[in-house]
Amino acid sequence: xxxxxxxxxxxxxxxxxxxxxxxxxxxxxxxxxxxxxxxxxxxxxxxxxxxxxxxxxxxxxxxxxxxxxxxxxxxxxxxxxxxxxxxxxxxxxxxxxxxxxxxxxxxxxxxxxxxxxxxxxxxxxxxxxxxxxxxxxxxxxxxxxxxxxxxxxxxxxxxxxxxxxxxxxxxxxxxxxxxxxxxxxxxxxxxxxxxxxxxxxxxxxxxxxxxxxxxxxxxxxxxxxxxxxxxxxxxxxxxxxxxxxxxxxxxxxxxxxxxxxxxxxxxxxxxxxxxxxxxxxxxxxxxxxxxxxxxxxxxxxxxxxxxxxxxxxxxxxxxxxxxxxxxxxxxxxxxxxxxxxxxxxxxxxxxxxxxxxxxxxxxxxxxxxxxxxxxxxxxxxxxxxxxxxxxxxxxxxxxxxxxxxxxxxxxxxxxxxxxxxxxxxxxxxxxxxxxxxxxxxxxxxxxxxxxxxxxxxxxxxxxxxxxxxxxxxxxxxxxxxxxxxxxxxxxxxxxxxxxxxxxxxxxxxxxxxxxxxxxxxxxxxxxxxxxxxxxxxxxxxxxxxxxxxxxxxxx
Numbered sequence: 001x002x003x004x005x006x007x008x009x010x011x012x013x014x015x016x017x018x019x020x021x022x023x024x025x026x027x028x029x030x031x032x033x034x035x036x037x038x039x040x041x042x043x044x045x046x047x048x049x050x051x052x053x054x055x056x057x058x059x060x061x062x063x064x065x066x067x068x069x070x071x072x073x074x075x076x077x078x079x080x081x082x083x084x085x086x087x088x089x090x091x092x093x094x095x096x097x098x099x100x101x102x103x104x105x106x107x108x109x110x111x112x113x114x115x116x117x118x119x120x121x122x123x124x125x126x127x128x129x130x131x132x133x134x135x136x137x138x139x140x141x142x143x144x145x146x147x148x149x150x151x152x153x154x155x156x157x158x159x160x161x162x163x164x165x166x167x168x169x170x171x172x173x174x175x176x177x178x179x180x181x182x183x184x185x186x187x188x189x190x191x192x193x194x195x196x197x198x199x200x201x202x203x204x205x206x207x208x209x210x211x212x213x214x215x216x217x218x219x220x221x222x223x224x225x226x227x228x229x230x231x232x233x234x235x236x237x238x239x240x241x242x243x244x245x246x247x248x249x250x251x252x253x254x255x256x257x258x259x260x261x262x263x264x265x266x267x268x269x270x271x272x273x274x275x276x277x278x279x280x281x282x283x284x285x286x287x288x289x290x291x292x293x294x295x296x297x298x299x300x301x302x303x304x305x306x307x308x309x310x311x312x313x314x315x316x317x318x319x320x321x322x323x324x325x326x327x328x329x330x331x332x333x334x335x336x337x338x339x340x341x342x343x344x345x346x347x348x349x350x351x352x353x354x355x356x357x358x359x360x361x362x363x364x365x366x367x368x369x370x371x372x373x374x375x376x377x378x379x380x381x382x383x384x385x386x387x388x389x390x391x392x393x394x395x396x397x398x399x400x401x402x403x404x405x406x407x408x409x410x411x412x413x414x415x416x417x418x419x420x421x422x423x424x425x426x427x428x429x430x431x432x433x434x435x436x437x438x439x440x441x442x443x444x445x446x447x448x449x450x451x452x453x454x455x456x457x458x459x460x461x462x463x464x465x466x467x468x469x470x471x472x473x474x475x476x477x478x479x480x481x482x483x484x485x486x487x488x489x490x491x492x493x494x495x496x497x498x499x500x501x502x503x504x505x506x507x508x509x510x511x512x513x514x515x516x517x518x519x520x521x522x523x524x525x526x527x528x529x530x531x532x533x534x535x536x537x538x539x540x541x542x543x544x545x546x547x548x549x550x551x552x553x554x555x
Contacts (some may be wrong), residue, residue, distance in 0.1 A: 025266050050192075057127050059294035060400055061203070069207060070289045072214030073373045074310040077285030079217055079317065080163050080370040084170075084363050086282050087322050088334050093271045094450035097326050098261030101319060103272065107279030108315040111286060113475045115307055116467035117448050118287035122303045126133040128294035130287060130385035131443055138450035144390060145519050151385045152445065152515030157436045157508075158382065159417035160374045164188035167367040174341055174360040178555040181424060190423050195372050196414045199379065203405040210376065213369030220362050221317050224342075226527040227349050230322025277482065285312055291377040300464050337495070363462065375413060382409035389536075390522075399541045431504055438486075438508030444479045448472050531555050 065073065091100045113148045132150045139146045168187035172179035198543060199206040204385040286307055293299040323336055325341055337344050342363055344371040347355030386397035397408030420432055454461065489501035517538050527533055532552040 055235045063297045065296045070306045071212045076214040076373040077288040078314045078368045082282035084342035088337040090275045090337040095264040095266035111283035113471035114287045119465045120467045122290045123300045126299045130290040148519040149515040162422040163367040163370045170364040210372040216364035225320045228327040282372045292380045378413045379406045379409035381411040389549045389550040398547045434504035435507045441479045441482045448476045
Protein backbone atom coordinates (compact mmCIF):
# COMPACT_ATOMS: atom_id res chain seq x y z
CA UNK A 1 0.00 0.00 0.00
CA UNK A 2 1.27 3.45 -0.84
CA UNK A 3 2.25 5.76 1.99
CA UNK A 4 0.28 9.03 2.26
CA UNK A 5 2.22 12.26 2.28
CA UNK A 6 2.87 13.26 5.84
CA UNK A 7 5.46 15.92 5.08
CA UNK A 8 6.62 18.14 2.25
CA UNK A 9 9.40 15.84 1.06
CA UNK A 10 9.19 15.10 -2.64
CA UNK A 11 10.28 11.54 -3.24
CA UNK A 12 10.60 11.95 -6.98
CA UNK A 13 12.35 15.27 -7.56
CA UNK A 14 13.44 18.47 -5.73
CA UNK A 15 10.79 20.94 -4.71
CA UNK A 16 9.97 23.74 -7.09
CA UNK A 17 11.49 26.76 -5.43
CA UNK A 18 8.54 29.01 -6.21
CA UNK A 19 5.85 26.65 -4.93
CA UNK A 20 5.31 28.11 -1.50
CA UNK A 21 5.50 31.73 -2.55
CA UNK A 22 3.04 31.39 -5.39
CA UNK A 23 0.59 29.20 -3.51
CA UNK A 24 0.54 31.68 -0.62
CA UNK A 25 -0.76 34.43 -2.88
CA UNK A 26 -4.08 32.70 -3.23
CA UNK A 27 -5.93 31.65 -6.31
CA UNK A 28 -7.77 34.87 -6.97
CA UNK A 29 -4.45 36.46 -7.93
CA UNK A 30 -3.61 33.50 -10.15
CA UNK A 31 -6.98 33.79 -11.83
CA UNK A 32 -6.29 37.46 -12.39
CA UNK A 33 -2.93 36.70 -13.95
CA UNK A 34 -4.48 34.16 -16.29
CA UNK A 35 -7.33 36.43 -17.23
CA UNK A 36 -5.34 39.52 -18.14
CA UNK A 37 -1.95 38.13 -19.03
CA UNK A 38 -2.60 34.56 -20.17
CA UNK A 39 -0.07 34.51 -23.04
CA UNK A 40 2.79 35.41 -20.67
CA UNK A 41 1.80 33.19 -17.77
CA UNK A 42 2.78 29.60 -18.31
CA UNK A 43 3.89 27.21 -15.60
CA UNK A 44 5.55 24.07 -16.94
CA UNK A 45 7.11 22.17 -14.06
CA UNK A 46 7.92 18.53 -14.55
CA UNK A 47 4.99 16.12 -14.39
CA UNK A 48 6.90 14.19 -11.72
CA UNK A 49 7.44 17.26 -9.52
CA UNK A 50 4.64 16.46 -7.12
CA UNK A 51 4.89 19.52 -4.90
CA UNK A 52 4.51 21.70 -8.00
CA UNK A 53 1.01 20.26 -8.42
CA UNK A 54 -0.24 23.05 -6.15
CA UNK A 55 0.44 25.44 -9.06
CA UNK A 56 -1.75 25.84 -12.13
CA UNK A 57 -0.15 24.57 -15.32
CA UNK A 58 -1.07 25.88 -18.76
CA UNK A 59 -1.35 23.19 -21.41
CA UNK A 60 0.67 23.48 -24.60
CA UNK A 61 -2.76 23.43 -26.26
CA UNK A 62 -3.64 26.71 -24.50
CA UNK A 63 -6.60 27.61 -22.32
CA UNK A 64 -9.46 27.13 -24.77
CA UNK A 65 -12.28 26.27 -22.35
CA UNK A 66 -14.45 29.15 -21.13
CA UNK A 67 -16.99 28.87 -18.30
CA UNK A 68 -19.74 27.81 -20.70
CA UNK A 69 -17.50 25.23 -22.38
CA UNK A 70 -16.53 23.80 -18.99
CA UNK A 71 -20.20 23.72 -17.97
CA UNK A 72 -21.18 21.83 -21.12
CA UNK A 73 -18.23 19.47 -20.61
CA UNK A 74 -19.71 18.65 -17.20
CA UNK A 75 -23.46 18.66 -17.78
CA UNK A 76 -23.19 16.71 -21.05
CA UNK A 77 -21.18 14.07 -19.22
CA UNK A 78 -23.79 13.82 -16.47
CA UNK A 79 -26.87 13.93 -18.70
CA UNK A 80 -25.99 10.86 -20.72
CA UNK A 81 -28.41 8.07 -21.50
CA UNK A 82 -29.51 7.82 -17.86
CA UNK A 83 -32.16 10.52 -18.03
CA UNK A 84 -33.75 8.80 -21.03
CA UNK A 85 -33.41 5.22 -19.83
CA UNK A 86 -33.13 4.92 -16.04
CA UNK A 87 -36.47 6.31 -14.68
CA UNK A 88 -38.56 3.43 -16.02
CA UNK A 89 -36.20 0.83 -14.57
CA UNK A 90 -36.19 2.51 -11.15
CA UNK A 91 -39.98 2.84 -11.00
CA UNK A 92 -40.32 -0.84 -11.87
CA UNK A 93 -37.95 -1.71 -9.01
CA UNK A 94 -39.48 0.44 -6.23
CA UNK A 95 -43.13 0.46 -7.31
CA UNK A 96 -44.26 4.05 -6.67
CA UNK A 97 -43.53 7.52 -8.07
CA UNK A 98 -43.05 8.95 -4.57
CA UNK A 99 -40.32 6.51 -3.62
CA UNK A 100 -38.74 6.84 -7.06
CA UNK A 101 -38.53 10.64 -6.79
CA UNK A 102 -37.21 10.41 -3.23
CA UNK A 103 -34.38 8.18 -4.41
CA UNK A 104 -33.40 10.72 -7.08
CA UNK A 105 -33.04 13.32 -4.32
CA UNK A 106 -31.00 10.93 -2.16
CA UNK A 107 -28.78 10.16 -5.14
CA UNK A 108 -28.19 13.87 -5.72
CA UNK A 109 -27.14 14.37 -2.08
CA UNK A 110 -24.70 11.45 -2.28
CA UNK A 111 -23.35 12.82 -5.56
CA UNK A 112 -22.82 16.19 -3.85
CA UNK A 113 -20.73 14.57 -1.12
CA UNK A 114 -18.55 12.96 -3.76
CA UNK A 115 -18.32 16.20 -5.71
CA UNK A 116 -17.01 18.14 -2.72
CA UNK A 117 -14.00 15.81 -2.61
CA UNK A 118 -13.19 16.62 -6.23
CA UNK A 119 -13.71 20.33 -5.59
CA UNK A 120 -11.30 20.44 -2.65
CA UNK A 121 -8.65 18.47 -4.50
CA UNK A 122 -9.18 20.36 -7.76
CA UNK A 123 -8.93 23.80 -6.17
CA UNK A 124 -5.91 22.71 -4.13
CA UNK A 125 -4.14 20.99 -7.08
CA UNK A 126 -5.45 22.81 -10.18
CA UNK A 127 -3.92 20.53 -12.81
CA UNK A 128 -5.23 18.29 -15.59
CA UNK A 129 -5.43 14.62 -14.70
CA UNK A 130 -8.04 14.55 -11.96
CA UNK A 131 -7.67 11.60 -9.60
CA UNK A 132 -4.30 10.73 -11.13
CA UNK A 133 -2.84 14.00 -9.84
CA UNK A 134 -4.59 13.76 -6.48
CA UNK A 135 -3.47 10.22 -5.70
CA UNK A 136 0.09 10.82 -6.88
CA UNK A 137 0.31 13.87 -4.63
CA UNK A 138 -1.16 12.05 -1.64
CA UNK A 139 0.44 8.61 -1.86
CA UNK A 140 4.16 9.14 -2.56
CA UNK A 141 5.53 5.71 -1.67
CA UNK A 142 6.19 3.19 -3.11
CA UNK A 143 7.52 5.31 -5.93
CA UNK A 144 5.61 5.01 -9.24
CA UNK A 145 2.99 2.61 -7.81
CA UNK A 146 0.01 4.97 -7.86
CA UNK A 147 0.93 6.28 -11.31
CA UNK A 148 1.05 2.77 -12.75
CA UNK A 149 -2.22 1.70 -11.09
CA UNK A 150 -4.03 4.74 -12.48
CA UNK A 151 -2.48 4.11 -15.89
CA UNK A 152 -3.61 0.46 -15.80
CA UNK A 153 -7.17 1.41 -14.93
CA UNK A 154 -7.38 4.24 -17.46
CA UNK A 155 -5.88 2.32 -20.39
CA UNK A 156 -7.63 -1.02 -19.85
CA UNK A 157 -10.98 0.31 -18.58
CA UNK A 158 -11.17 3.86 -19.93
CA UNK A 159 -13.56 3.16 -22.76
CA UNK A 160 -16.70 4.83 -24.07
CA UNK A 161 -19.29 2.35 -25.29
CA UNK A 162 -22.72 2.63 -23.65
CA UNK A 163 -23.75 5.92 -25.24
CA UNK A 164 -22.48 4.78 -28.63
CA UNK A 165 -24.97 1.90 -28.31
CA UNK A 166 -27.71 4.31 -27.17
CA UNK A 167 -27.04 6.40 -30.29
CA UNK A 168 -27.41 3.34 -32.50
CA UNK A 169 -30.59 2.11 -30.77
CA UNK A 170 -32.42 5.44 -30.87
CA UNK A 171 -31.37 6.12 -34.46
CA UNK A 172 -32.82 2.78 -35.56
CA UNK A 173 -35.93 3.36 -33.42
CA UNK A 174 -36.48 6.72 -35.12
CA UNK A 175 -36.63 5.06 -38.53
CA UNK A 176 -38.75 2.16 -37.27
CA UNK A 177 -35.97 -0.25 -38.16
CA UNK A 178 -35.33 -3.36 -36.13
CA UNK A 179 -31.65 -3.38 -37.01
CA UNK A 180 -29.46 -6.43 -36.68
CA UNK A 181 -26.69 -6.67 -34.14
CA UNK A 182 -24.21 -5.93 -36.91
CA UNK A 183 -26.01 -2.74 -37.96
CA UNK A 184 -26.02 -1.46 -34.37
CA UNK A 185 -22.32 -2.17 -34.06
CA UNK A 186 -21.53 -0.40 -37.33
CA UNK A 187 -23.44 2.71 -36.24
CA UNK A 188 -21.79 2.71 -32.80
CA UNK A 189 -18.27 2.20 -34.17
CA UNK A 190 -18.88 4.82 -36.85
CA UNK A 191 -19.85 7.37 -34.20
CA UNK A 192 -16.79 6.58 -32.08
CA UNK A 193 -14.48 6.85 -35.09
CA UNK A 194 -15.99 10.15 -36.26
CA UNK A 195 -15.71 11.75 -32.81
CA UNK A 196 -12.11 10.59 -32.41
CA UNK A 197 -11.26 12.05 -35.81
CA UNK A 198 -12.92 15.40 -35.07
CA UNK A 199 -11.15 15.82 -31.72
CA UNK A 200 -7.85 14.79 -33.29
CA UNK A 201 -7.85 16.90 -36.47
CA UNK A 202 -10.25 19.76 -35.66
CA UNK A 203 -9.84 20.30 -31.91
CA UNK A 204 -11.44 23.75 -31.62
CA UNK A 205 -14.24 22.78 -33.99
CA UNK A 206 -14.82 19.72 -31.81
CA UNK A 207 -15.20 21.96 -28.75
CA UNK A 208 -17.76 24.10 -30.59
CA UNK A 209 -19.68 21.02 -31.77
CA UNK A 210 -19.87 19.50 -28.29
CA UNK A 211 -20.96 22.87 -26.87
CA UNK A 212 -23.74 23.06 -29.46
CA UNK A 213 -24.88 19.49 -28.78
CA UNK A 214 -24.81 20.18 -25.04
CA UNK A 215 -27.21 23.09 -25.39
CA UNK A 216 -29.37 20.98 -27.71
CA UNK A 217 -29.59 18.36 -24.96
CA UNK A 218 -30.55 20.94 -22.33
CA UNK A 219 -33.16 22.38 -24.68
CA UNK A 220 -34.55 18.91 -25.35
CA UNK A 221 -34.96 18.16 -21.66
CA UNK A 222 -36.63 21.52 -21.01
CA UNK A 223 -38.95 20.78 -23.94
CA UNK A 224 -39.86 17.41 -22.41
CA UNK A 225 -40.65 19.07 -19.08
CA UNK A 226 -42.86 21.68 -20.75
CA UNK A 227 -44.59 18.90 -22.70
CA UNK A 228 -45.53 17.23 -19.44
CA UNK A 229 -46.93 20.54 -18.16
CA UNK A 230 -48.91 20.93 -21.37
CA UNK A 231 -50.43 17.49 -20.83
CA UNK A 232 -51.73 18.60 -17.43
CA UNK A 233 -53.29 21.73 -18.89
CA UNK A 234 -54.68 19.77 -21.82
CA UNK A 235 -56.37 17.23 -19.60
CA UNK A 236 -57.84 19.94 -17.40
CA UNK A 237 -59.25 21.65 -20.48
CA UNK A 238 -60.81 18.39 -21.61
CA UNK A 239 -60.66 19.22 -25.30
CA UNK A 240 -58.83 17.19 -27.91
CA UNK A 241 -56.57 18.54 -30.59
CA UNK A 242 -56.05 16.83 -33.92
CA UNK A 243 -52.28 17.14 -33.41
CA UNK A 244 -52.36 15.17 -30.17
CA UNK A 245 -51.97 11.44 -30.20
CA UNK A 246 -55.17 9.60 -29.42
CA UNK A 247 -53.28 7.34 -27.07
CA UNK A 248 -52.66 10.34 -24.83
CA UNK A 249 -56.38 10.75 -24.25
CA UNK A 250 -56.56 7.17 -23.03
CA UNK A 251 -53.86 7.65 -20.40
CA UNK A 252 -55.22 7.64 -16.88
CA UNK A 253 -54.80 10.67 -14.67
CA UNK A 254 -52.35 10.03 -11.92
CA UNK A 255 -53.29 10.53 -8.27
CA UNK A 256 -50.87 13.21 -7.08
CA UNK A 257 -52.07 13.12 -3.47
CA UNK A 258 -49.55 12.13 -0.80
CA UNK A 259 -51.16 8.70 -0.50
CA UNK A 260 -51.26 8.24 -4.26
CA UNK A 261 -47.58 9.11 -4.64
CA UNK A 262 -46.53 6.27 -2.34
CA UNK A 263 -49.10 3.69 -3.38
CA UNK A 264 -47.47 0.45 -4.43
CA UNK A 265 -44.08 1.21 -2.86
CA UNK A 266 -41.77 -1.78 -2.57
CA UNK A 267 -39.91 -1.32 0.72
CA UNK A 268 -37.24 -3.86 -0.04
CA UNK A 269 -33.70 -2.91 0.92
CA UNK A 270 -32.36 -4.84 -2.06
CA UNK A 271 -34.59 -2.98 -4.52
CA UNK A 272 -33.92 0.39 -2.90
CA UNK A 273 -30.15 -0.14 -2.74
CA UNK A 274 -29.99 -1.22 -6.38
CA UNK A 275 -32.07 1.79 -7.42
CA UNK A 276 -29.92 4.22 -5.43
CA UNK A 277 -26.87 2.87 -7.22
CA UNK A 278 -28.52 3.47 -10.59
CA UNK A 279 -29.40 7.02 -9.56
CA UNK A 280 -25.91 7.59 -8.19
CA UNK A 281 -24.34 6.47 -11.46
CA UNK A 282 -26.70 8.79 -13.34
CA UNK A 283 -24.89 11.68 -11.62
CA UNK A 284 -21.43 10.41 -12.50
CA UNK A 285 -19.27 12.83 -14.44
CA UNK A 286 -19.59 15.89 -12.21
CA UNK A 287 -15.80 15.93 -11.88
CA UNK A 288 -15.23 15.69 -15.64
CA UNK A 289 -13.70 19.16 -15.82
CA UNK A 290 -11.06 18.14 -13.24
CA UNK A 291 -9.39 16.11 -15.99
CA UNK A 292 -8.82 19.16 -18.22
CA UNK A 293 -8.01 22.04 -15.83
CA UNK A 294 -4.84 22.91 -17.78
CA UNK A 295 -7.13 24.06 -20.61
CA UNK A 296 -9.73 25.90 -18.50
CA UNK A 297 -9.65 29.68 -18.16
CA UNK A 298 -9.50 30.75 -14.49
CA UNK A 299 -9.44 27.07 -13.45
CA UNK A 300 -10.14 27.26 -9.72
CA UNK A 301 -12.95 29.79 -9.91
CA UNK A 302 -14.50 28.05 -12.91
CA UNK A 303 -14.26 24.59 -11.33
CA UNK A 304 -16.13 25.59 -8.18
CA UNK A 305 -19.01 27.34 -9.92
CA UNK A 306 -19.36 25.00 -12.90
CA UNK A 307 -19.52 21.76 -10.92
CA UNK A 308 -22.11 22.99 -8.41
CA UNK A 309 -24.21 24.59 -11.15
CA UNK A 310 -24.14 21.35 -13.13
CA UNK A 311 -25.23 19.33 -10.08
CA UNK A 312 -28.15 21.67 -9.39
CA UNK A 313 -29.15 21.60 -13.06
CA UNK A 314 -28.98 17.82 -13.28
CA UNK A 315 -30.95 17.29 -10.07
CA UNK A 316 -33.75 19.64 -11.15
CA UNK A 317 -33.93 18.13 -14.63
CA UNK A 318 -33.98 14.54 -13.38
CA UNK A 319 -36.85 15.29 -10.99
CA UNK A 320 -38.91 17.27 -13.50
CA UNK A 321 -38.39 14.78 -16.33
CA UNK A 322 -39.53 11.96 -14.05
CA UNK A 323 -42.66 13.96 -13.27
CA UNK A 324 -43.20 14.52 -17.01
CA UNK A 325 -42.94 10.77 -17.65
CA UNK A 326 -45.47 10.03 -14.90
CA UNK A 327 -47.87 12.67 -16.23
CA UNK A 328 -47.84 11.39 -19.79
CA UNK A 329 -47.28 7.64 -19.67
CA UNK A 330 -49.48 5.33 -17.56
CA UNK A 331 -47.47 3.88 -14.71
CA UNK A 332 -47.88 0.30 -15.88
CA UNK A 333 -46.35 1.23 -19.21
CA UNK A 334 -43.54 3.16 -17.52
CA UNK A 335 -42.64 0.04 -15.52
CA UNK A 336 -42.51 -2.13 -18.64
CA UNK A 337 -40.84 0.42 -20.89
CA UNK A 338 -37.31 -0.64 -19.96
CA UNK A 339 -34.72 1.71 -21.44
CA UNK A 340 -37.03 3.20 -24.09
CA UNK A 341 -39.13 5.32 -21.73
CA UNK A 342 -38.17 8.58 -23.50
CA UNK A 343 -39.16 7.24 -26.91
CA UNK A 344 -42.48 6.02 -25.49
CA UNK A 345 -43.03 9.46 -23.93
CA UNK A 346 -42.50 11.20 -27.28
CA UNK A 347 -44.80 8.79 -29.06
CA UNK A 348 -47.57 9.29 -26.49
CA UNK A 349 -47.42 13.07 -26.75
CA UNK A 350 -46.74 13.66 -30.44
CA UNK A 351 -47.87 10.50 -32.17
CA UNK A 352 -45.94 8.12 -34.37
CA UNK A 353 -44.82 10.58 -37.05
CA UNK A 354 -42.98 12.92 -34.70
CA UNK A 355 -42.65 10.82 -31.57
CA UNK A 356 -40.99 7.88 -33.29
CA UNK A 357 -38.77 9.84 -35.66
CA UNK A 358 -37.75 13.42 -34.98
CA UNK A 359 -37.46 13.45 -31.20
CA UNK A 360 -35.65 10.10 -30.83
CA UNK A 361 -33.12 11.53 -33.27
CA UNK A 362 -32.65 14.39 -30.82
CA UNK A 363 -32.01 11.84 -28.08
CA UNK A 364 -29.44 10.21 -30.34
CA UNK A 365 -27.78 13.61 -30.80
CA UNK A 366 -27.59 14.04 -27.04
CA UNK A 367 -25.82 10.69 -26.84
CA UNK A 368 -23.35 12.00 -29.42
CA UNK A 369 -22.69 15.00 -27.18
CA UNK A 370 -22.03 12.73 -24.21
CA UNK A 371 -19.54 10.59 -26.16
CA UNK A 372 -17.79 13.76 -27.36
CA UNK A 373 -17.21 15.22 -23.88
CA UNK A 374 -16.14 11.88 -22.41
CA UNK A 375 -13.69 11.31 -25.26
CA UNK A 376 -12.39 14.88 -24.90
CA UNK A 377 -11.69 14.48 -21.17
CA UNK A 378 -10.31 10.93 -21.19
CA UNK A 379 -7.92 11.77 -24.02
CA UNK A 380 -6.41 14.47 -21.78
CA UNK A 381 -6.17 12.02 -18.88
CA UNK A 382 -4.36 9.53 -21.11
CA UNK A 383 -1.98 12.26 -22.22
CA UNK A 384 -1.20 13.16 -18.60
CA UNK A 385 -0.50 9.50 -17.89
CA UNK A 386 1.88 9.36 -20.86
CA UNK A 387 3.72 12.46 -19.57
CA UNK A 388 4.88 10.49 -16.52
CA UNK A 389 7.02 8.31 -18.81
CA UNK A 390 5.73 5.06 -17.31
CA UNK A 391 4.05 3.58 -20.38
CA UNK A 392 5.55 2.52 -23.71
CA UNK A 393 5.87 5.18 -26.43
CA UNK A 394 5.34 7.91 -23.82
CA UNK A 395 6.96 10.65 -25.94
CA UNK A 396 4.68 9.94 -28.90
CA UNK A 397 1.56 9.65 -26.74
CA UNK A 398 2.40 12.87 -24.85
CA UNK A 399 2.89 14.97 -27.97
CA UNK A 400 0.29 17.25 -29.53
CA UNK A 401 1.74 16.66 -33.00
CA UNK A 402 0.79 16.72 -35.79
CA UNK A 403 -2.62 18.42 -35.39
CA UNK A 404 -2.15 20.39 -32.17
CA UNK A 405 -4.32 17.91 -30.26
CA UNK A 406 -3.73 14.96 -27.88
CA UNK A 407 -3.78 12.43 -30.71
CA UNK A 408 -1.95 9.81 -28.66
CA UNK A 409 -4.46 10.08 -25.82
CA UNK A 410 -7.33 9.79 -28.29
CA UNK A 411 -5.86 6.62 -29.79
CA UNK A 412 -5.36 5.08 -26.35
CA UNK A 413 -9.04 5.80 -25.64
CA UNK A 414 -10.24 4.62 -29.05
CA UNK A 415 -8.72 1.13 -29.03
CA UNK A 416 -10.37 -0.31 -25.87
CA UNK A 417 -13.67 1.41 -26.76
CA UNK A 418 -13.57 -0.22 -30.20
CA UNK A 419 -12.86 -3.63 -28.69
CA UNK A 420 -15.80 -3.33 -26.27
CA UNK A 421 -18.16 -2.29 -29.06
CA UNK A 422 -17.25 -5.36 -31.11
CA UNK A 423 -18.35 -7.66 -28.28
CA UNK A 424 -21.96 -8.90 -28.63
CA UNK A 425 -24.39 -6.92 -26.49
CA UNK A 426 -26.04 -8.79 -23.69
CA UNK A 427 -24.65 -10.38 -20.56
CA UNK A 428 -21.01 -10.11 -21.64
CA UNK A 429 -21.42 -6.44 -22.53
CA UNK A 430 -23.10 -5.65 -19.19
CA UNK A 431 -20.38 -7.59 -17.41
CA UNK A 432 -17.66 -5.45 -18.98
CA UNK A 433 -19.43 -2.24 -17.94
CA UNK A 434 -19.63 -3.56 -14.36
CA UNK A 435 -15.93 -4.40 -14.43
CA UNK A 436 -15.25 -0.82 -15.55
CA UNK A 437 -16.95 0.64 -12.48
CA UNK A 438 -15.52 -1.57 -9.74
CA UNK A 439 -11.90 -0.28 -9.66
CA UNK A 440 -13.36 3.23 -9.82
CA UNK A 441 -14.87 2.70 -6.37
CA UNK A 442 -11.48 1.61 -5.03
CA UNK A 443 -10.01 4.82 -6.41
CA UNK A 444 -12.88 6.78 -4.81
CA UNK A 445 -12.08 5.32 -1.38
CA UNK A 446 -8.37 6.05 -1.77
CA UNK A 447 -9.10 9.62 -2.87
CA UNK A 448 -11.53 10.33 -0.02
CA UNK A 449 -9.25 8.81 2.63
CA UNK A 450 -6.34 10.75 1.16
CA UNK A 451 -8.27 14.00 1.43
CA UNK A 452 -8.88 13.44 5.14
CA UNK A 453 -5.21 12.51 5.62
CA UNK A 454 -4.02 15.68 3.88
CA UNK A 455 -6.46 17.82 5.87
CA UNK A 456 -4.67 16.86 9.07
CA UNK A 457 -1.11 16.24 7.83
CA UNK A 458 -0.84 19.16 5.40
CA UNK A 459 -2.82 22.05 6.88
CA UNK A 460 -0.38 24.41 5.12
CA UNK A 461 -1.90 23.71 1.70
CA UNK A 462 -4.11 26.46 0.31
CA UNK A 463 -7.69 25.17 0.00
CA UNK A 464 -10.05 27.57 -1.80
CA UNK A 465 -12.80 24.99 -1.21
CA UNK A 466 -13.21 22.62 1.72
CA UNK A 467 -15.33 19.50 1.70
CA UNK A 468 -17.62 18.72 4.64
CA UNK A 469 -15.87 15.81 6.37
CA UNK A 470 -19.06 13.98 7.49
CA UNK A 471 -20.12 14.05 3.83
CA UNK A 472 -16.74 12.62 2.86
CA UNK A 473 -17.34 9.83 5.38
CA UNK A 474 -20.72 9.10 3.77
CA UNK A 475 -19.03 8.88 0.36
CA UNK A 476 -16.48 6.44 1.76
CA UNK A 477 -19.26 4.32 3.28
CA UNK A 478 -21.15 4.23 -0.04
CA UNK A 479 -18.02 3.19 -1.92
CA UNK A 480 -17.22 0.47 0.63
CA UNK A 481 -20.80 -0.81 0.36
CA UNK A 482 -20.49 -0.95 -3.43
CA UNK A 483 -17.20 -2.81 -3.12
CA UNK A 484 -18.66 -5.33 -0.68
CA UNK A 485 -22.01 -5.83 -2.44
CA UNK A 486 -20.84 -8.42 -5.02
CA UNK A 487 -19.71 -10.73 -2.20
CA UNK A 488 -23.14 -10.65 -0.49
CA UNK A 489 -25.42 -11.85 -3.30
CA UNK A 490 -29.20 -11.89 -3.32
CA UNK A 491 -31.15 -15.15 -3.27
CA UNK A 492 -31.28 -15.25 -7.07
CA UNK A 493 -27.56 -14.50 -7.33
CA UNK A 494 -26.71 -17.23 -4.82
CA UNK A 495 -27.75 -19.77 -7.42
CA UNK A 496 -24.69 -18.72 -9.42
CA UNK A 497 -22.48 -19.06 -6.34
CA UNK A 498 -20.55 -16.28 -4.66
CA UNK A 499 -17.81 -16.44 -7.27
CA UNK A 500 -20.33 -16.06 -10.11
CA UNK A 501 -22.07 -13.04 -8.59
CA UNK A 502 -18.73 -11.43 -7.74
CA UNK A 503 -17.04 -12.23 -11.04
CA UNK A 504 -16.93 -8.63 -12.24
CA UNK A 505 -15.45 -7.52 -8.91
CA UNK A 506 -12.79 -10.20 -9.06
CA UNK A 507 -11.87 -9.21 -12.61
CA UNK A 508 -11.65 -5.55 -11.55
CA UNK A 509 -9.37 -6.47 -8.66
CA UNK A 510 -7.30 -8.66 -10.99
CA UNK A 511 -6.73 -5.69 -13.30
CA UNK A 512 -5.37 -3.64 -10.41
CA UNK A 513 -3.21 -6.58 -9.31
CA UNK A 514 -1.86 -6.71 -12.86
CA UNK A 515 -0.83 -3.08 -12.36
CA UNK A 516 0.94 -4.00 -9.11
CA UNK A 517 2.78 -6.83 -10.89
CA UNK A 518 3.79 -4.47 -13.71
CA UNK A 519 5.08 -1.95 -11.16
CA UNK A 520 7.12 -4.57 -9.30
CA UNK A 521 8.71 -5.94 -12.47
CA UNK A 522 9.38 -2.47 -13.88
CA UNK A 523 10.81 -0.89 -10.73
CA UNK A 524 12.31 -3.84 -8.84
CA UNK A 525 12.90 -6.99 -10.88
CA UNK A 526 14.33 -5.56 -14.11
CA UNK A 527 16.58 -2.93 -12.46
CA UNK A 528 18.12 -5.57 -10.17
CA UNK A 529 18.50 -8.08 -12.99
CA UNK A 530 20.13 -5.66 -15.42
CA UNK A 531 22.00 -3.57 -12.88
CA UNK A 532 20.54 -0.08 -13.20
CA UNK A 533 18.41 2.38 -11.29
CA UNK A 534 15.51 4.50 -12.50
CA UNK A 535 16.02 8.25 -12.64
CA UNK A 536 13.56 10.97 -13.66
CA UNK A 537 14.77 13.41 -16.29
CA UNK A 538 12.78 16.30 -17.65
CA UNK A 539 12.35 16.79 -21.38
CA UNK A 540 10.49 19.39 -23.41
CA UNK A 541 8.95 18.21 -26.66
CA UNK A 542 8.91 20.30 -29.82
CA UNK A 543 5.35 21.46 -29.11
CA UNK A 544 6.34 22.76 -25.65
CA UNK A 545 4.91 19.86 -23.65
CA UNK A 546 7.08 18.88 -20.69
CA UNK A 547 7.40 15.18 -19.92
CA UNK A 548 9.30 12.94 -17.55
CA UNK A 549 11.72 10.59 -19.29
CA UNK A 550 12.69 7.72 -17.00
CA UNK A 551 16.35 6.94 -17.63
CA UNK A 552 18.14 3.68 -16.83
CA UNK A 553 21.29 4.75 -14.97
CA UNK A 554 23.93 2.00 -14.58
CA UNK A 555 24.88 1.22 -10.99
